Amino acid sequence: MSDRPTEVPCLSWAEVRARRLERHALTAPSENARPADIVGAMAxxxxxxxxxxxxxxxxxxxxATRTDVREALWTEHSLVKTFGPRGTVHLFPTRDLPLWVTAxxxxxxxxxxFSDDxxxxxxxxxxxLAAIADALRDDELTIDELGDAVVHRTGPWAGDLVMPAFQGMWPRWRQVMHLAGMRGALCFGPNRGRKVTYTSPSRWLPGSEPADTSAALSHVVRSYLHAYGPATPRRFAHWLSAPVRWASDLFESLAGELQRVEVEGASAWVTAGDTEVPSAPPRGVRLLPYFDGYAYRVGNQPPELLYPGRAAGRVLPGNFQVLLVDGVVAGLWHQRRSGRRIDITVExxxxxxxxxxxxxxxxGERVGEILEARPRLTIGVVTVGGHA
Known part of the structure; x- marks a missing residue:
């Protein structure tokens, strides 16, 4: 991959931490952004x-509170819930969904x-995938209703109970459910009582057209580097669950849009011209919830710098809620809700x-405000395991 500038900017790990905290609105909460803006900034x-x-x-x-997020998702439809990187459930700005789906x-x-059988x-x-898209085109269906629709459109083989699940067996068709989301055939709909529903994202984006593949891949790389850069093709591949060779080729194809930097002697990449770092060192104490700290790690390694000292053995092996101090993991925490009260234990x-x-x-007070409950924070040992 060729280098655009003649001089390669050199960054310290502390500058990278400060940059990431700022990009994630963790240095200070945003005063003007909307939920979709924050989700976009987080890739x-x-x-x-x-x-x-x-x-x-x-x-x-x-x-903001959880009500603001729920309104953005289920009332404004400025957010959409579907399957994203690594085949896992994500929120995306609805306006960007065609780009993510295409990429x-x-x-x-x-x-x-899975085994041959x-x-x-x-x-x-x-x-x-075609059956899912057809069934959800103008409807919101529970998982059982969607299963019946898929079997009706394909055949009994799709409903064979062959997939080991939590306490039983799932039908064969469900092994590609995440793929249906990634292909744009499915997204989550509003709950029907306690039951999850699924629908077509085209109902929230009527008239939308598929994005150009090159533009879509460029958007995802830029989004990733904005949130987690500087980074390498290998780290991008890890975050996206894609082959390293494919990611390397993609970065090479975008060479004109990317710029090489060095982070304490190691080469990494940012979007061309995006080399600014905050003037202040990384500062702040933050309580990151489940999967937020995980994404913070998966998005950009190396873990030994994000999980220094005791955090490497205590927090890194599991998906815990993490205590972030000055941009590195410095502990873990757990909350237990009982009615309107939340007991928060921080270790x-x-x-x-x-x-x-x-x-x-x-x-702790802010966690209570967001979750619309009365918090009580104590320092102690977290006795629960990492969330699976």
Whole structure:
């Protein structure tokens, strides 16, 4: 990959941490952004646990609560919930969905880990995807209703209970459900009571057209580098769950849009011209919810710098809610809700200064505001395991 400038900017790891905190609105919550702006700046927000996504977005918006996020998703439809990087549930700005769908559809096929008696043929995969798209075109269906619709359109083989699930077996067709989201055939609809529903994203974006593939891939790379850069093709591949060679070729094809920098002697990439870093060092105490801290790690390695000291053994192996101090993981936390009260237990792995402890108390109050509950924060040992 060729270098555009003759002089390669050199950044310190502290500058990279400060840059990332600022890009994620973790240096200070944004006063003017909307939920969709925050989600866009994060290159998507992990939403497998919706309350964690609401908290992740709320922490980045001054005065926001989970109600603001829910209104953006289910009333304004400025956010959409679907399957994104790594085949996991994410929120995206609805305006950007055609770009994400086109880019995710361009990923090389991943290996199917199911046995021969479970997996589907390429033709069956396409038949199921077409059936999902047709069933959801003008409807909102629960998982059981969608399953019936898929079997009706394809055949009994799609409904064979062959996939090991949590406490039973799932029908064969569900092994490509994440792919339906990544292809733009499916997104989440509003809950029907306690039941999740699914619908077509075209109902929220009527008249939308597929994006140009090159433009879509460029958008995803730029979004990633904005949120997590400087980074390398290998780190991008890890975040997207894509082959490293494919990611390297993609970065090479975008050489005119990218710029090489050095982070303490190691080469990495940013969007061309995007080399500015905050003048102040990384500062702040933050409580990141489930999957927020995980994305913070997956988005940009190396983990030994993000999880220094005791955090490497205590926090890194699991998906914990993390205590972030000055841009590095310095502890973990857990909350338990009972009615209108939330009990927050924080386990610092470093000694907090008096001012940091004050900031931690403020974070606890903010968590309560966002989740619309009365918080009570204590320092102690987190006894629960990492969230799977």
């Amino acid at each position: 998507g927000t992990h939403a497998q646990v919706m309350s964690a996504a609401e908290l992740a977005i709320g922490l980045r918006l001054a005065g 995710l559809s361009a990923l090389p096929p991943s290996q199917n880990g 479970v997996r589907m043929s390429p033709g069956q995969v396409e038949a199921v 610092p792995l470093v000694r907090l200064t008096a001012s940091q402890r004050d900031e931690l108390d403020h974070q």
